[in-house]
Amino acid sequence: MTIKGKDLAEFASDIQTGLGGIDVGDFDDLRTIGMAASLAIQIRGLPEIDYQVLLRVSDALFNIPSVALKQVLRTLSDIGMVRLYEVGRTIHKIDPQVPYFENVYDTIGQYSSEFKLTEIEQAMVAIMAELQKRPENQDRLAARMGLDKPILERCLAIGSSSSLISHHRVRGQTVLTSPVYFADNNETLADLIAKTGSDDFTKVLNVIRNHQGWPLSMIIAQQRVAGYPLTPVQIDLIQLLASENMLKPPTIEIGHKSEVFLFTPRPGPGRLSPGKRDIYERAMALLAAVRKGQLLPFAYPIKKPAVLLRAFLRDGYLGANSEAMRQYGKVAGTFNIGYFKETKPGWHQFWLRQTEENREAVLAAIDLAEGEETRVDMRVDQEARALLQMDDKFVSSVLGSKIIKERKTVPPSAAAKEQWQQLALQLI
Numbered sequence: 001m002t003i004k005g006k007d008l009a010e011f012a013s014d015i016q017t018g019l020g021g022i023d024v025g026d027f028d029d030l031r032t033i034g035m036a037a038s039l040a041i042q043i044r045g046l047p048e049i050d051y052q053v054l055l056r057v058s059d060a061l062f063n064i065p066s067v068a069l070k071q072v073l074r075t076l077s078d079i080g081m082v083r084l085y086e087v088g089r090t091i092h093k094i095d096p097q098v099p100y101f102e103n104v105y106d107t108i109g110q111y112s113s114e115f116k117l118t119e120i121e122q123a124m125v126a127i128m129a130e131l132q133k134r135p136e137n138q139d140r141l142a143a144r145m146g147l148d149k150p151i152l153e154r155c156l157a158i159g160s161s162s163s164l165i166s167h168h169r170v171r172g173q174t175v176l177t178s179p180v181y182f183a184d185n186n187e188t189l190a191d192l193i194a195k196t197g198s199d200d201f202t203k204v205l206n207v208i209r210n211h212q213g214w215p216l217s218m219i220i221a222q223q224r225v226a227g228y229p230l231t232p233v234q235i236d237l238i239q240l241l242a243s244e245n246m247l248k249p250p251t252i253e254i255g256h257k258s259e260v261f262l263f264t265p266r267p268g269p270g271r272l273s274p275g276k277r278d279i280y281e282r283a284m285a286l287l288a289a290v291r292k293g294q295l296l297p298f299a300y301p302i303k304k305p306a307v308l309l310r311a312f313l314r315d316g317y318l319g320a321n322s323e324a325m326r327q328y329g330k331v332a333g334t335f336n337i338g339y340f341k342e343t344k345p346g347w348h349q350f351w352l353r354q355t356e357e358n359r360e361a362v363l364a365a366i367d368l369a370e371g372e373e374t375r376v377d378m379r380v381d382q383e384a385r386a387l388l389q390m391d392d393k394f395v396s397s398v399l400g401s402k403i404i405k406e407r408k409t410v411p412p413s414a415a416a417k418e419q420w421q422q423l424a425l426q427l428i
Contacts, residue, residue: 003125006109011125011132013037013105014180018164020063026154029115030125035064036075037108041278042336043082044098045355051091061334079111100356123147124155131165131178138167138174203230204237209264212368213284213291216242216260233415238262259296261288263368279357282335283364289331290369293323306369313362317341317351324348337361 003011015027016034024031042062043049058064064072073094076082081104083095098104117125126145130136142152156176159165168175208214211226219238223230230238242262263284290309293302300323302308312318318328320343328350332338337358340348352358 002122003129004109004113006105007129008112008125009033009037009105009109011128012112013041014128015124015162015164016063018162018179019158020162021059022162024158026118026120026158027124028118028121030117030121032068032071032075033108033112033115035062035068035072037104038062039064039072040076040081040096040098040104040108043094043096044104044357045336045353046096048085049094049096051093054094075111079107081107120151120154123151124158127152127155127159128164128178128180131176132180135175135177138176141176200231200234200237204234204241205264208238208262210371212263212371213261213287215291215295216262218295219262236415259292261291263287279360280364282337282358282361283368285331285335286337286361287365287368289328290365293327306366309362309366309369312350312352313359313366316354317349320344320347320349322346324350 012030012034014034016031016038019027019031039058039062055066055069058069059066070091073082073084073091077084081096081098083097084091085093085095099107123145127141130141130145138156142149145152147155156165156167159178160167164178166177166179168177207225207228207230211228214225216238219225219230220235223232223235242260261284286309287305290302290305294305295301300321308318317338318324325340325348328338329340332340332350336353338350338352340350342348352362
């Protein structure tokens, strides 16, 4: 199966996001396509950018190595998404001219015919396309696709190391899943959970759906969400679902520690294109920053997240305070949602960067915030509160689930593992 055009650009973007900073020697042009899509999304709506500034941050913020940046920029220049200001072959400034997110993938997809993917690159895209449709039995997938065993094993190894593909060994069968399958909507996940007959799974999904963006450390410490008690088995299931990206976990890294904020996949029917998925990622990141200020505040807690977000959308900015830079700095820097204006020394307003995608993201964040009940347990984890006053960094939900997997944790209970196996059996 050969994937071309817009579909290729979308899967290349998913693969680039999943791989992050991992270097895969088997990939060349596929990464260039994915990096071009990723960078276009990140710089849309920005004013002119100094090349040296972009060079310094491209690796850390966008997982684009500095040695690859020029090629990525020239690719975007060829398709009209950036204007490069050069002296000779030296780039000095970049003027973003990026269209609406959905059109990014169309345009890059058309240009991707200029590239010739390797056999492993083609196989990786084809496998991701299959796993976007449904989880698969590994043996059945291999037989249907007709891939040589070494190529299949290499693709699965890359997918496993990057959290793009998860392996579940259940009663003699290996089930392959991908986070892009669960990223589309939570109806599929709800249906799968209903088939297990597990009241614990149903309770977990409902409580997170009604309290989007709750900090995982607070759930574990308090054994409850917003005053609703959870059993140890339910806590184990929450961590399992988050580690497999079934509950989406945007993460804030703080020094050597991190705080995970849990969300269900996007509510509503229908699959999401990567453009819409990027908007939902922004919505989750924005609400996670607000939840941080509500539940783990620096000094002054946010009392009504939805009211705050409505004011942000209505006025185009949040009132000046001394915590704005720490509260929203990485949301602005990583997701390009807004920027800051200093009103007096140490005090900043946070302004919404007025693009169609950002307005959609704020509306989505409001919808997520309004799904909560009003009863909130305001006790805070003092250690987490202290850590969250330090510098922070948002990462995408796919990488967030990888962080959860890499953490050393106590193994889940036998009851939780049994219920997890029942869910895994429903996947095939």
